[in-house]
Amino acid sequence: MSESVTIVGGGLAGLTLGIGLRQRGVPVTMWEAGRYPRHRVCGEFISGGGQNSLARLGLLEGLQRAGVGSAGSAAFFAGKTRVAARPLPKAALCVSRFVLDEWLAREFQRLGGELRPGARWHGEFGTGIVRATGRSAEPVTDGWRLFGLKAHARGVALAADLEMHFVPSGYVGLCRLAGGGVNICGLFRSKSVVPDLAQRWRDWLGGPAASVLHSRVADARFDEDSFCSVAGLCLRPQRATQRNECCVGDALTMIPPVTGNGMSMAFESAELAIEPLAEFSYGQLTWDGARHEIATRCDMRFTPRLRWAAWVQRALFQPLARAVLMFLAARSEWFWRGIFGRTR
Numbered sequence: 001m002s003e004s005v006t007i008v009g010g011g012l013a014g015l016t017l018g019i020g021l022r023q024r025g026v027p028v029t030m031w032e033a034g035r036y037p038r039h040r041v042c043g044e045f046i047s048g049g050g051q052n053s054l055a056r057l058g059l060l061e062g063l064q065r066a067g068v069g070s071a072g073s074a075a076f077f078a079g080k081t082r083v084a085a086r087p088l089p090k091a092a093l094c095v096s097r098f099v100l101d102e103w104l105a106r107e108f109q110r111l112g113g114e115l116r117p118g119a120r121w122h123g124e125f126g127t128g129i130v131r132a133t134g135r136s137a138e139p140v141t142d143g144w145r146l147f148g149l150k151a152h153a154r155g156v157a158l159a160a161d162l163e164m165h166f167v168p169s170g171y172v173g174l175c176r177l178a179g180g181g182v183n184i185c186g187l188f189r190s191k192s193v194v195p196d197l198a199q200r201w202r203d204w205l206g207g208p209a210a211s212v213l214h215s216r217v218a219d220a221r222f223d224e225d226s227f228c229s230v231a232g233l234c235l236r237p238q239r240a241t242q243r244n245e246c247c248v249g250d251a252l253t254m255i256p257p258v259t260g261n262g263m264s265m266a267f268e269s270a271e272l273a274i275e276p277l278a279e280f281s282y283g284q285l286t287w288d289g290a291r292h293e294i295a296t297r298c299d300m301r302f303t304p305r306l307r308w309a310a311w312v313q314r315a316l317f318q319p320l321a322r323a324v325l326m327f328l329a330a331r332s333e334w335f336w337r338g339i340f341g342r343t344r
């Protein structure tokens with residue numbers, strides 16, 4: 001008889017892990033505080049090795065049928081500086097989280113997983129329990145309050161599949177979605193609490209007057225129901241081997257959103273956890289052994305990437321460093337490919 005595994009958090013990491021374990025016959029119960037389908041604050045741009053994880057788990061074709069698109073180019077804007085549309089060294093996937101999370105949840109259930117939507121876990125994270133609860137909230141990081149906003153819109157014409165606009169308080173990504181809509185998602189920082197976000201989110205996502213972002217969003221027809229926000233983000237890299245719990249996805253560590261690699265890390269960390277957890281379930285590995293193996297694999301895979309991404313994120317918030325980055329990205333294929341490769 002196999003030992004069962006409990007996964008707390010039915011986001012991308014939890015669901016992917018649950019699917020992988022069910023494919024190996026492991027009994028899985030998943031607790032999810034929310035319900036499906038639901039919008040999430042996310043650029044909805046999947047870039048990096050997570051695509052290979054999805055393919056190896058046999059999920060890519062089904063997702064493509066459900067409405068996953070492909071992105072092959074990106075353009076960057078900061079004030080009057082712009083980097084015209086450039087081919088991405090490796091194509092990304094674009095998909096609404098409204099579609100993606102629900103599709104994975106259905107797949108988990110189809111494979112016999114027990115899903116408990118609307119159920120928040122309040123217990124300990126001991127033997128057999130995996131934390132996939134997403135980001136850990138930290139109201140202030142290094143003196144800044146980081147928050148994210150996102151909404152879907154129509155009537156937005158883009159010069160590339162992904163446009164990144166750098167504004168004084170952060171950055172906004174505009175990503176083409178299958179079906180003709182555009183996802184508009186921003187990460188911002190502020191020294192003080194920002195009031196009225198629920199009313200003023202269009203101003204934040206619309207950028208400063210006279211900016212390219214402002215002109216892009218001027219005629220946008222927002223899908224009001226898709227608006228969501230998140231605050232208390234912490235982008236300080238964490239090491240899995242320093243944790244006492246078994247963690248996957250953002251619960252482990254969060255990579256700066258500008259990389260478009262957070263979802264990929266959720267898929268990758270879930271995939272790295274499948275084999276050790278299956279061995280635990282079959283009685284071939286102790287819980288501590290499985291936890292240690294997963295943490296070691298995650299640190300080996302993610303530590304260099306997190307270091308580069310933290311460096312890029314810091315540079316993007318300093319006008320001079322950002323200008324140098326954009327200059328080099330526009331003129332040097334070697335630099336563009338190097339930065340792209342090292343942050344994913």
Ligand SMILES: Cc1cc2nc3c(=O)[nH]c(=O)nc-3n(C[C@H](O)[C@H](O)[C@H](O)COP(=O)(O)OP(=O)(O)OC[C@H]3O[C@@H](n4cnc5c(N)ncnc54)[C@H](O)[C@@H]3O)c2cc1C
Pocket residue numbers: 008009010011012013014031032033034040041042043044045046047119120121122132133134135147148149185186187230233248249250251257259260261262263264266
């Ligand atoms: C502004 C912004 C833009 C981003 N843009 C991108 C992008 O373009 N590309 C990209 O790849 N990534 C992006 N990301 C990151 C990406 O959204 C995350 O990395 C990804 O969602 C992580 O998945 P996860 O499963 O770890 O966490 P989540 O998707 O957050 O899922 C965690 C789940 O756990 C549940 N939960 C939490 N606590 C409990 C509990 N106690 N009991 C039960 N359930 C619980 C929650 O309800 C939630 O469903 C962005 C993030 C931000 C903030």
